[in-house]
Amino acid sequence: MDTRLDKKQTIERWGIRFTGIVQGVGFRPLVSMWAHQLGISGFVYNDSSGVYVEAQSDIDTLQLFVDTIQEEQPRLCRITHVSITKIDPSVNDDDKEFVIAQSPVDGTVNTFISADTSPCDDCLAEMKESGRRYDYPFINCTNCGPRYSIIKSMPYDRERTTMSDFTMCEACHEEYVDVNGRRYHAEPNACEQCGPSYQLLDKNGNLCIVDDCFETAIEMISNGAIIALKGIGGYHLVCDATNDKAVQTLRERKHRKDKPFAIMAGSIDIVEDFAVVSDGDLDALSAMARPIVLLEKNDNFHASISELVAPNNHLIGVMLPYAPIHHVLVPHDAKWVMTSGNASGDSVIYDDEKAFLELQTIADYFLTHNRQIYAPVDDSIVSVVDDTPILIRRSRGYIPEPIHCESITDLPILAMGSDLKNTFASNKKQEVLLGPHIGDLASESTHNTFEWTIERYERLFDVKPKAIVMDKHPSFFSSNYGRQLSKTLNLPAIEVQHHHSHIAAVMAEYDLKYPVLGICFDGTGYGDDDTIWGGEFMLCYGAEYMRVAHIHVAPLPGGEKAVKEPWRQALWYLRNYYGEELPNIYKKWLTTLPKGWQILDKALQSDMSMMMTSSAGRLFDVIGCLLGLGNEHSFDAQIAIALESACANEEGRLLDFNYDGQVLDLVPAVQQIMDGYSQGESVSSLAASF
Ligand SMILES: [Zn+2]
Ligand SMILES: [Zn+2]
Ligand SMILES: [Zn+2]
The missing domain is CATH 3.30.420.40 (ATPase, nucleotide binding domain)
Structure with a gap:
């Protein structure tokens, strides 16, 4: 038998479509590398739906190719769907290679972007090597770095991010076009010669002339100063958490009587000095998103940290360094208060002018940089229960990555969320895009952030809602804004009872299609009978619910x-x-x-x-x-x-x-x-x- 002929008969060409977070994460180089290794011909490109590949080889090799790509996903990649269509094999001799092809230009956007994430191990190692990125606080690659906070519009290219203000030096550009490197099309790619940089300013905005602004800032903090630090998604107020006087001053200046502050610890060993850290806590603390994790204080807490950081509370919110600047600035043994730079309940401040205006009376110095933060994003908060991380606030490091909800409608919906700790949501088919933590909708600044972020999501993800969903509450800002939008856009307004929406959200997330007895123990929400509900037992099925029992009124x-x-x-x-x-x-x-x-x-x-x-x-x-x-x-x-x-x-x-x-x-x-x-x-x- 002629085996050559046999093999020839099994040659196929597959059109493979990858959707999810597949752009700007080093996906095309990975596809190209495996195609070369497996001797596959064809091409790969980014388009508005994600990544499209045409691959030609025998069936086994093609299957291995698809499987390997899914197993070896780059750090920031999230493949939500793969579809394969068989097409006619190419007989053209020019098609023997595998190439990364130009993206076709079309209108709609159906792809997602990744969250801002902590530096990868390669970048952390590079920060310690002498060279252009030694201790460089803006280091990044396709496996890490800022995304959500710097993107102005899609598709995700440098010119549509706030990095467009900086022109890559020759060395950076070489990395950017090197298909085999980890900075191939790393849009925020930069080094100390061409990228953004930090400055230390006094509270009046005057430049402090010092040898090393980081060393000076560290010294100031250890001497009890309060520093406003511009980071990834906004400003933090930073002071030494072991220094009673510094923490007290921060409380007085911020008019924050006793609401707990979060701490950034320089390393995990230091966290164990003052808190109980389970394996689940450890995983949550060191997760790529680097959220604030609520930990149980240990017996040594009082000896280790100022009592004023989290008074009358058995828990302490802790995070590890998550931005390159933290790896430069925060000493290994540091225990620093790191709290959002804002008035309590407000959105985090991210605009430089506003920061100086509003934080001037709180901070002694400003450690700030010249890259614009396009969108604010507050720290996320996680509590680990039975080794399972429960998200209490889903923001930096998580948004705008979608949550797949199999059973929800295909129709794009905009849901306004509630007024306290607002988070809105919209969907592209079964992918739910949750907004960032906006804060309490009780001030003009949160109202503005709320409206701006909704508009940005619509633009960024090309979502045009077909209905607006809002809380039944007659006077919530979020509800009234939704009612107004539905009128302006001539869209149906769907009013939902507050606690029903809590239960329905769980049903959507866990794809519960059968009748569910939902128990919602909450603060207060507007009820159907003009009373205020909040201790509810509801029988829910699809979009319907029945209040079967409740706590006494x-x-x-x-x-x-x-x-x-x-x-x-x-x-x-x-x-x-x-x-x-x-x-x-x-x-x-x-x-x-x-x-x-x-x-x-x-x-x-x-x-x-x-x-x-x-x-x-x-x-x-x-x-x-x-x-x-x-x-x-x-x-x-x-x-x-x-x-x-x-x-x-x-x-x-x-x-x-x-x-x-x-x-x-x-x-x-x-x-x-x-x-x-x-x-x-x-x-x-x-x-x-x-
Ligand atoms: Zn990296
Ligand atoms: Zn450079
Ligand atoms: Zn609620």
Whole structure:
């Protein structure tokens, strides 16, 4: 038998389409390298849908080629879909090579971009070698570096990023066109000769003439100064976390009474000095996204870090260096406060002019650079539960990478999110694009960031929504903006109940197509019956839901005010149970209340109409309050966090409750807590019981 002929018969040509995050991540060179190694002919190019390959060889080799590419994906690559079509093999002798071809130009954009990521090992090693990138704080390659924060428009090319202000030197350009190097089409490629650079300025914007601005900044921080540091997605305020005075000054200047600050530790060994680090925590801390990870303080915490960093909190938010600048600046043994440069609840400041305007009264010095941050992006926050990382805030390092949700509609939707800790979402078919953490929509600056970022997503990912989804709340900024958009664009407005949307989001993420009993224990959300919901048991199926049960309703004296001041609701529980005859400990508690509490006390005895709520979050606040852990919030969830911290290692006991098939009545439990506290039972045991 003629084997030559046999082999010839099996020659095929495949058109292979890769979608996902496949551009700007070193994907074409990888394809080209494997094609050459396997003796495959054809071509590869980027287009608006991702990467397209035509490959010609025998079937086994082609299959090996496709498998290998998927196994050997570059660091930042996320292939979401591969499709293969058979086409007629080329008989042209000129087609024996494999080449990287020009991208065809067409209008639509169907590809995604990767998040801003920490430097890869190769870049970290290069930073320690003498040369153009020794300690260079803007080092990057196709496997790492800034993306989301610098891209102005698509397709992703240097001219459409904020790196367009810098012209590559000859050496950088050679790397940029070298198909075998890790900087082939690395759009932000730069070195100290041609790229951006840092400067140290005083708070009035005057240049500090020093030999080494990094050494000087380190010295200033160790002497107690507060530095505004421009990084990847915005400004941070930095000071020494071991220095009480520096932390206190930062709190005073930032008007941030006791909301915890996050820490950047110079290395993982240092984290173990002051926090308990499980294997899961370690993975989360060193993940490519480098989020802030919430860790349990250890017994040594107080000896190691200022108590003012995270008072009344058993947790401490910690991150490891994530930008090249951190690897240059943050010493191995550093424990630095690194908190977003903004007013509490606002979006992170990223514009240089605004930074000087607003941070001038807080920072002593500015360590800033001359590359524009096009889009702000705040640090992400992760909590590891049973070795599984749970994202509490999905922002830098994660966005704008899509989340694949198999069961959602093909139609592009824009969902506005809520007003507190806003995150909006839109979709391109089954790929959901979540917005960054915008902050609380309570100031003009967050409103602007919100509107600008939505508009940017539409432009960047070419999403044209066919419907707008918003929270039912009548006065949320996000809801009203959505209603207005739907009118302007003449699109249907779909109003969703707050807690139903929490459960529906989980159903979409986990592709739950069957009926689900969702339990949503939340703060407050607008209910269907004009009360405020937040302790909900919902039977959900597809887009439908039924509220099958909920936590008992209790008045929220003063409405919104009672959210910030849980003592108001606590007073109602006390009067409702004890009437005039409060136990001594609560008589004493009355003296800790803000001035004018008697007015509310009197009103509670009248038939004043009050907002009613079934919120679980409010109940946690009330219990914390009744256990003497605080009467007012200076930041969101402060008292609930104090309550959790108070549990320590106590087991607690089972408390009473009633359930009639519709209402989970926890009032008996609240009463037991009040009785226990007034009879001298320990706060930690009562906190744990609840
Ligand atoms: Zn790199
Ligand atoms: Zn250069
Ligand atoms: Zn909520």
